[in-house]
Structure formats: structure tokens, C-alpha cells
Amino acid sequence: MxxxxxxxxxxxxxxxxxxxxxxxxxxxxxxxxxxxxxxxxxxxxxxxxxxxxxxxxxxxxxxxxxxxxxxxxxxxxxxxxEFIDAQKNTRYESIHSLKEHAHLICLRCSQIVEFKEPQIDALQKSVCEAHQFKPVRFRNEIIGYCAECQAELEPTSTDV
Ligand SMILES: [Zn+2]
Ligand SMILES: [Zn+2]
CATH class of the missing domain: 1.10.10.10 (Winged helix-like DNA-binding domain superfamily/Winged helix DNA-binding domain)
Incomplete structure (x- = not known):
């Protein structure tokens, strides 16, 4: 049914x-x-x-x-x-919902920020076309440190 x-x-x-x-x-x-x-x-x-x-x-x-x-x-x-967060938990998201956005994933607090950038989508499409590659799914993740975690971490390098 x-x-x-x-x-x-x-x-x-x-x-x-x-x-x-x-x-x-x-x-x-x-x-x-x-x-x-x-x-x-x-x-x-x-x-x-x-x-x-x-x-x-x-x-x-x-x-x-x-x-x-x-x-x-x-x-x-x-x-x-599937993606793994900082606590090594496996998290999932359907491609349907992922079509709408990409992720910034913080290594320290596991915060996941979603963002949408049509220019990235367009670029990926044109790369696929140039290689005659048929995409099944796109996976956009940027792994790093969120603003709060950066502030709490010792500054190790000069200003960015
Ligand atoms: Zn998401
Ligand atoms: Zn963080």
C-alpha cells in the first residue's frame, strides 16, 4: 500500500x-x-x-x-x-534535500552550516559537460572551523 x-x-x-x-x-x-x-x-x-x-x-x-x-x-x-561528524557519528541526508544546499562542517563542534551557491552548481554542471560525465549526485562539503571555534582556538598563525 x-x-x-x-x-x-x-x-x-x-x-x-x-x-x-x-x-x-x-x-x-x-x-x-x-x-x-x-x-x-x-x-x-x-x-x-x-x-x-x-x-x-x-x-x-x-x-x-x-x-x-x-x-x-x-x-x-x-x-x-553520508558524512561523518566530529564525534564520528554517521549522518545522512537524502539527495533530494541535498540538491538544495551544500555544507560547511566544523571539525571541532560538528556544527553543520548549510549554504546555497548557484555559481558552484553551475560550475559543476559545466565541468561535467566538458568531460561528458553524467553526474549522479553532487557532494559539497567544506571541512574546517566555524567562527566560534576559531575564536576559542589558540591563534597559531598570523591574521588571515
Ligand atoms: Zn544538509
Ligand atoms: Zn565549531
Missing amino acids: KSVEESADTTEFAQQFEDYLKSCGLRLTQKRLDILNQIFAYPGHFQTEDLLVQMRRNGYLVSRPTIYRTLPLLVKSGLLT
């Missing part, structure tokens, strides 16, 4: 996931489809446990091991982006 609260049309994503699963000899089961729909319904970044909480709240009967096994498959299929 299709769930009614889907915020985005995930048909195309489900097809991409099914193609990937087939290439590994796996099937797009209802549970995998539920998880796919729920990652696209998740607003912003999440950890595996966050998704589990959301799914249970939405009435899905899904086990923790199933989610833990399925998220890496979604990453490999190109539908989910």
Missing part, C-alpha cells in the same frame, strides 16, 4: 534503487521501499536512530537491523549521502 503522507514523489528514486538492488541480486521489498520513502520525507540531516524514531512514530514496523542494513544500500545506490 502506498502511504498517503509522502511529501515528495519518490517513484523515480524507487526505480533507481530497484535498479541498483537488481545489480546486486537483491529485490526492492516493501520494507526497503518504506525506508526509501521515509528518508525522502525526513527534513534535513539524520542519524540512523533518528530515522528509526520517525518511522515508528509514523506507524512503520521496522527493525533496527533492517534500517542499519538498508541505509548503506541507499548510499551505494546514490540516493543518500
